[in-house]
Amino acid sequence: MTTEISDITSDQIAQGRRAHELDREHVFHSWQAQGPFNPMTVLKTEGSYVWDGEGNKLIDLSSQLVNTNVGHQHxxxxxxxxxxxxxxxxxxxxxxxxxxxxxxxxxxxxxxxxxxxxxxxxxxxxxxxxxxxxxxxxxxxxxxxxxxxxxxxxxxxxxxxxxxxxxxxxxxxxxxxxxxxxxxxxxxxxxxxxxxxxxxxxxxxxxxxxxxxxxxxxxxxxxxxxxxxxxxxxxxxxxxxxxxxxxxxxxxxxxxxxxxxxxxxxxxxxxxxxxxxxxxxxxxxxxxxxxxxxxxxxxxxxxxxxxxxxxxxxxxxxxxxxxxxxxxxxxxxxxxxxEDLVANAKRLGDEIIGPRLAQFKADHPSVGDVRGTGVFWAIELVVNRETREPLAAYGGSSPEMNQVIAAARAAGLLPFANFNRLHVVPAMNIPDEVLIEALDKLEQALLVADGFVK
CATH class of the missing domain: 3.40.640.10 (Type I PLP-dependent aspartate aminotransferase-like (Major domain))
Structure with missing residues (x-):
């Protein structure tokens, strides 16, 4: 893990582990088979960061379910x-x-x-x-x-x-x-x-x-x-x-x-x-x-x-x-x-996310398509650009896609993924330097995806 350990205390981590035990004992989760599901515990959130159950600091590139538009704990x-x-x-x-x-x-x-x-x-x-x-x-x-x-x-x-x-x-x-x-x-x-x-x-x-x-x-x-x-x-x-x-x-x-x-x-x-x-x-x-x-x-x-x-x-x-x-x-x-956040979302898309994702497409054979606007983007991953065969089938995931997601997490990201896509959907007020760092980390996951290209 290249994640950063914050000032999360051992007591907070212990409380998080207890919360996870109670969750697995009593909580019925949406869109999940209940048995194999192992949810991530969140101990703290702030701005564009979340801290997981072990105290690892992750950049939230998902805005949770694409809803924390002004970041955490504004x-x-x-x-x-x-x-x-x-x-x-x-x-x-x-x-x-x-x-x-x-x-x-x-x-x-x-x-x-x-x-x-x-x-x-x-x-x-x-x-x-x-x-x-x-x-x-x-x-x-x-x-x-x-x-x-x-x-x-x-x-x-x-x-x-x-x-x-x-x-x-x-x-x-x-x-x-x-x-x-x-x-x-x-x-x-x-x-x-x-x-x-x-x-x-x-x-x-x-x-x-x-x-x-x-x-x-x-x-x-x-x-x-x-x-x-x-x-x-x-x-x-x-x-x-x-x-x-x-x-x-x-x-x-x-x-x-x-x-x-x-x-x-x-x-x-x-x-x-x-x-x-x-x-x-x-x-x-x-x-x-x-x-x-x-x-x-x-x-x-x-x-x-x-x-x-x-x-x-x-x-x-x-x-x-x-x-x-x-x-x-x-x-x-x-x-x-x-805070003029709508204009800032447009600027982040025009000046940082869009150009960087275009570079991803040029540099990584696993990237079939990139598209979006503002702070609302998708990277479509494929195993073959000519046939556009997706890295995960429509309606599901795949072992390969799971490895890509795991690589993003290991790099210090909380990503948003669906089927064969990674979405770049940060908060509208994510600092430029944090967004650039997040995209650097995301590129590490794309290197894993490139390994599955036929």
């Missing part, structure tokens, strides 16, 4: 939670509280177009569920279109809307979901040789599907503006505008899923801003308060809001607009504004 956000707990720790959602009102105002000040009404949820999955419910009630239709290679959440409807293998175990094909092929130039489903061809063919496929499914039956189309865990594949030029035009043409509610890409991660407040698009509904979570307290929501257009002006919306949550979560959101958004 003092302004922590102070806001403490202050709010001293005033109103919790309150039922039917009552006004200043934290929720101010959070809604701040969110609406950054959403595109007329998305000025905010419905708060506990996270991204239930934001998606409520957005779809709103679209269905607004249109009186039922079907929902969603892309393959997407992720929209783990609750029942959201995971069926999801377009990757995580939905398979729960997909009974009975929830009105129809999947379509996305624009994905590196692994084109349309035999496209150029991005222009990819855009044209992907949009024709989508329009054909709308016609064949019956536009009169389709309530909504949901699309991650930049897909996150599905691969951070940035849509080619013209695609997003074309999708938006098709939804208008056929009277379909367009839901932008910004749960992962939103709140500055892409170098814009919301990723749809890259294409100057205004959806009808926009879902958010994660970065809205850097994940410090669970919070998500739906930003709602005026037209859809009018549907429920005199009509009861049949949905709600006990913790909708929870004051601790909203206080964290207010502090996070203000910190992002005061």
């Amino acid at each position: 003092p302004k956000v922590v102070a806001a939670i403490v202050e709010q707990a001293g005033k109103i720790a919790t309150i039922a959602p039917q009552h006004v509280n200043d934290a929720r009102s101010e959070a809604a105002r701040l969110i609406a000040s950054h959403t595109p177009g007329d998305l000025d009404k905010i419905f708060f949820t506990n996270g991204g999955a239930d934001a998606v569920e409520h957005a779809v419910r709103m679209a269905r009630l607004h249109t009186g239709k039922h079907k929902v279109l969603s892309a393959y290679r997407s992720y929209h959440g783990g609750t029942h409807l959201a995971v069926n809307i999801t377009g990757d293998p995580r939905r398979f175990a729960s997909d009974a094909g009975a929830d009105g979901i129809v999947h379509f092929f996305p624009a994905y130039p590196y692994r084109s489903y349309f035999g496209a040789a150029t991005e222009a061809e990819e855009t044209e063919r992907a949009l024709k496929h989508l329009e054909d599907l709308i016609i064949l499914e019956g536009a009169g039956n389709i309530a909504a189309l949901i699309l991650e503006s930049i897909p996150g865990t599905a691969g951070i594949y940035v849509p080619p030029a013209g695609y997003m505008a074309g999708v938006r035009e098709l939804t208008r043409k056929y009277g379909i509610v367009y839901i932008a899923d910004e749960v992962m890409a939103g709140f500055g991660r892409s170098g814009e407040w919301f990723a749809v801003n890259h294409w100057d698009i205004t959806p009808d509904l926009l879902t958010f979570a994660k970065g809205v308060n850097s994940g410090y307290v669970p919070l998500g929501g739906v930003a709602i257009s005026q037209e859809i809001f009018e549907t429920f002006r005199e009509r009861v919306y049949p949905g709600g949550l006990t913790y909708s607009g929870h004051p601790l979560a909203c206080a964290a959101a207010v502090a996070t958004i203000k910190a992002m504004e005061d």
Whole structure:
């Protein structure tokens, strides 16, 4: 291990080992086979660092689940939670509280177009569920279109809307979901040789599907503006505008899923801003308060809001607009504004991450593709650049990929990996020198990946 040992005490390490024992005895983990799982204990977090159960200091290149956008333990956000707990720790959602009102105002000040009404949820999955419910009630239709290679959440409807293998175990094909092929130039489903061809063919496929499914039956189309865990594949030029035009043409509610890409991660407040698009509904979570307290929501257009002006919306949550979560959101958004973190995310991508990943691609035969924007990037690992055979099969991992991840950890990184990809998704305020060090360490893992190239 080349990790750095911090001032973590022996008592903290002992407490961590006890916590691990209790975890293995009592905690049921998500997305895991419970028996062989050996989770990492975290003893401390600060800025862009975490300390594992043995006191090793790791650079957090994952932002956990791509949500700690302002880093760990941001003092302004922590102070806001403490202050709010001293005033109103919790309150039922039917009552006004200043934290929720101010959070809604701040969110609406950054959403595109007329998305000025905010419905708060506990996270991204239930934001998606409520957005779809709103679209269905607004249109009186039922079907929902969603892309393959997407992720929209783990609750029942959201995971069926999801377009990757995580939905398979729960997909009974009975929830009105129809999947379509996305624009994905590196692994084109349309035999496209150029991005222009990819855009044209992907949009024709989508329009054909709308016609064949019956536009009169389709309530909504949901699309991650930049897909996150599905691969951070940035849509080619013209695609997003074309999708938006098709939804208008056929009277379909367009839901932008910004749960992962939103709140500055892409170098814009919301990723749809890259294409100057205004959806009808926009879902958010994660970065809205850097994940410090669970919070998500739906930003709602005026037209859809009018549907429920005199009509009861049949949905709600006990913790909708929870004051601790909203206080964290207010502090996070203000910190992002005061510290100009959205512009900083763009700068980090343009000046450090993008050029370095391009160099990775030039120097390492295991790197098939690199793509991204802001602090939202993916490295796609392959065993053969010509055939683009992935280092791990779609929907799974491999012994080779596990060795690459282990090498990153041994170098002193906490990486984010999915299938055959390593994601470079640091906090928006990671210091330049720490990011450069992290990329140096990541390159050590790429040397391991190069050893599997055929």
